Amino acid sequence: MSSQAKVDGSTAQLDMEDPPPSIPTPPKRQKASSFSNTNISKILVFALCIFIGGGIGIAGYSVFASRDIQQQNAVAVIREGPDNQGKAGKTPPPVVCGSTVQCGQTFTGEVKLTEDLYCPQTTSGTCAITLEGEDAVLDCNQYMIFGDDNSPGNGICLRNSASAINCNVQKFKDGIYVENGGEINECEVMFNIFGIKVENEASSTTKMKISNTYIHDNSDRGFYFLGSGESPESSETSIEVNNVKSNHNVIGMSFAGVNVKLEVQVKDSETSNNSGSGIEIDSVFGVNISAAVDVELDGIISRYNGDHGLFVSPLIVGGEVKVKVKGDVNLYKNENSGFFVGDVDVVVERRGALNSCGNLASGSLDEDIRSDLATFSGN
Numbered sequence: 499m500s501s502q503a504k505v506d507g508s509t510a511q512l513d514m515e516d517p518p519p520s521i522p523t524p525p526k527r528q529k530a531s532s533f534s535n536t537n538i539s540k541i542l543v544f545a546l547c548i549f550i551g552g553g554i555g556i557a558g559y560s561v562f563a564s565r566d567i568q569q570q571n572a573v574a575v576i577r578e579g580p581d582n583q584g585k586a587g588k589t590p591p592p593v594v595c596g597s598t599v600q601c602g603q604t605f606t607g608e609v610k611l612t613e614d615l616y617c618p619q620t621t622s623g624t625c626a627i628t629l630e631g632e633d634a635v636l637d638c639n640q641y642m643i644f645g646d647d648n649s650p651g652n653g654i655c656l657r658n659s660a661s662a663i664n665c666n667v668q669k670f671k672d673g674i675y676v677e678n679g680g681e682i683n684e685c686e687v688m689f690n691i692f693g694i695k696v697e698n699e700a701s702s703t704t705k706m707k708i709s710n711t712y713i714h715d716n717s718d719r720g721f722y723f724l725g726s727g728e729s730p731e732s733s734e735t736s737i738e739v740n741n742v743k744s745n746h747n748v749i750g751m752s753f754a755g756v757n758v759k760l761e762v763q764v765k766d767s768e769t770s771n772n773s774g775s776g777i778e779i780d781s782v783f784g785v786n787i788s789a790a791v792d793v794e795l796d797g798i799i800s801r802y803n804g805d806h807g808l809f810v811s812p813l814i815v816g817g818e819v820k821v822k823v824k825g826d827v828n829l830y831k832n833e834n835s836g837f838f839v840g841d842v843d844v845v846v847e848r849r850g851a852l853n854s855c856g857n858l859a860s861g862s863l864d865e866d867i868r869s870d871l872a873t874f875s876g877n
Contacts, residue, residue: 571600576609604628610637616644620651620670627653629660629680638665638685645669653690656680659705673716679704685711693720693747698735698758709740713747720744720772723762725755733757739764750776750800754811759790765825766797769807776800776832778809779819790818796825796850806838807857819843825850832857846874 576597599609601617602624609629617626626643629636636654643653646669653670654662661681667673673690674682677697687693693713698704706723713720721744725735735758742764744750750769753762769776777800779791800807807829810819821844829836829852836854846852 571598571615576605576607599627601626604630605636606631606634608633608635608637611639611641611643614642614644617651617653618646618649620645620649620653622650622671624651625653625655625675626651626670628655628657629662630657632659634660636660636662636665638662640664640666642666642668656682673713676706678702679706681706682708683710687711687713687720688715690716691718692716692722693744694722695719696721696723696737698725698733702733704735705737706735707738707740708742709738711742713742713744716747718747719749719752720747720769721751722749723753723755723760725758725760734759734761736761737763739767741765742767743770744768745770745772747772749774749778750803752778752780753791753793754778754780755791760792762791762793764793764795764798768799770799770801770803773804775806775809775834776803776829777807778811780809780811792820792822794822794824795827796823798825798827798829800827800829800836801831803832805832805834807832807836807854808838810839810844818845820845820847822846823848823850823852827852829854830856834858844873848874 576599599611599615601615601620605628609627615626620626626645627636634656643665644667645651645653649670651670652672652675653667654665654674656662656674656676657678657680659679659681661683662674662685663683665674665685665687667685667687668689670690672692672695673687674685674694675697676682676694678699680696682694693716694708694711696706704725708721721739721742723735723737725733735755737753737760739751739762745768750772751764751767753760764777777798779793795808808821808827810821823846827850834857836857837852
């Protein structure tokens with residue numbers, strides 16, 4: 499990942515495997531023909547350089563070693579958003595180049611980073627950077643926003659339909675936290691507790707979209723929707739997941755809520771090598787919940803997970819769960835069932851192929867689709 503600012507204004511594509519820069523070949527050293535006074539002088543100068551260079555090296559190491567306790571602000575290109583009055587028809591405010599983004603700031607307009615943002619001291623409930631409102635867009639420009647292993651706060655916070663693109667987020671409690679909808683595109687989220695967590699307000703209509711994103715090596719859920727409402731009729735959330743990989747987490751993708759109506763579309767995505775299930779439709783904190791959940795799957799791979807490929811919790815009561823297989827869904831070689839449905843009424847509509855094979859329930863019994871109450875229709 500480049501550490502140089504991009505000045506042409508173009509949006510770079512996420513490249514998670516940039517080749518290392520080439521190392522120039524050092525010039526050939528001339529072999530001395532004799533040991534003269536001139537050579538002695540050169541040796542003394544060389545020794546003096548080593549002494550001075552060593553002191554500089556030690557000082558440089560001290561600065562680097564202190565990085566884990568010192569915040570590093572970032573330079574960015576910023577266009578402020580609308581003022582609090584929300585006046586329509588105003589000329590957009592000018593772009594300000596070379597502005598400094600400090601840890602903990604909130605923006606309502608456009609922000610484009612030109613270097614990494616290091617925020618090791620985020621506290622619980624705080625964010626390294628917050629974007630507020632539908633006009634707020636953070637373009638990390640492929641730079642990193644990162645804390646450290648002890649950061650209890652969040653990395654990027656998106657509130658009320660804000661957006662984040664081209665971001666690499668590491669070492670926070672929630673890598674990206676979303677409240678009341680937003681959009682995430684071309685991001686890599688890793689080494690957090692929760693990769694991406696999405697919540698909604700009660701009695702609200704929320705839309706969330708995540709695409710072209712890689713979520714991996716988080717110590718809990720990769721993608722986690724945690725919804726709550728007064729009733730499924732008053733709290734509606736729609737989530738679109740397109741071309742997303744959520745691998746090597748505990749749970750790949752988890753959708754859970756209390757008194758919510760939830761519509762989920764997962765397309766051309768993968769949840770593999772997670773220690774728990776690949777995709778789960780679950781309860782909240784182990785309590786019985788009332789929810790209306792409609793999940794559409796199209797072009798899904800969920801394999802090599804430590805539990806189920808696709809799991810529907812038995813604790814969803816008083817609601818309705820529909821699983822629509824629109825395109826091919828491949829669930830195979832998971833340590834438990836490929837598709838597990840608990841003691842809950844689930845309607846499975848198959849318009850595409852539901853392929854579940856080679857899964858090992860209880861370590862030995864091949865149970866590819868395990869359900870007593872699911873109703874299957876279609877192919």
